[in-house]
Amino acid sequence: MLSKITYFVKLWAKQYQHGLFIGLCLIITAGIGYNIGRITALRTSPSKNGQSANISNTQQGTGALNKAVPTIKITQPSVKPADPRVVASKAAGSKLYHYSWCSGAQRIKEANKLWFPTEADAISAGYTLAGNCQ
Numbered sequence: 509m510l511s512k513i514t515y516f517v518k519l520w521a522k523q524y525q526h527g528l529f530i531g532l533c534l535i536i537t538a539g540i541g542y543n544i545g546r547i548t549a550l551r552t553s554p555s556k557n558g559q560s561a562n563i564s565n566t567q568q569g570t571g572a573l574n575k576a577v578p579t580i581k582i583t584q585p586s587v588k589p590a591d592p593r594v595v596a597s598k599a600a601g602s603k604l605y606h607y608s609w610c611s612g613a614q615r616i617k618e619a620n621k622l623w624f625p626t627e628a629d630a631i632s633a634g635y636t637l638a639g640n641c642q
Contacts, residue, residue: 594630596622605630610641 521528595613596605599620605627606613613621624630627637 598622604638605635
């Protein structure tokens, strides 16, 4: 009985070997893609503004697995501009200002640039921050 089952399994595998190979390749590719996504997600910091993650061992008892794990502080660098100036367009009627590194500031023609020494000066003049410069 077992030899008949083995014979039919081998016959079925021989008949569908191309499809089985393609299916196996798709499963392996999906597994690799999933793990690459997990690695990428672990490398990017999910916390913001200096929040810390306390990673500790949850097992109780004695042994090598229960050593104290240090607290890992995850911080993101502050996005303070090196240049505190902001720029607006004289020609635009939108009254929007941009940071100097923002793509919107780079699209303003040099002749139309209106520079403010600080962001507070632009706000006091009635300008608001452009949406693409958040």
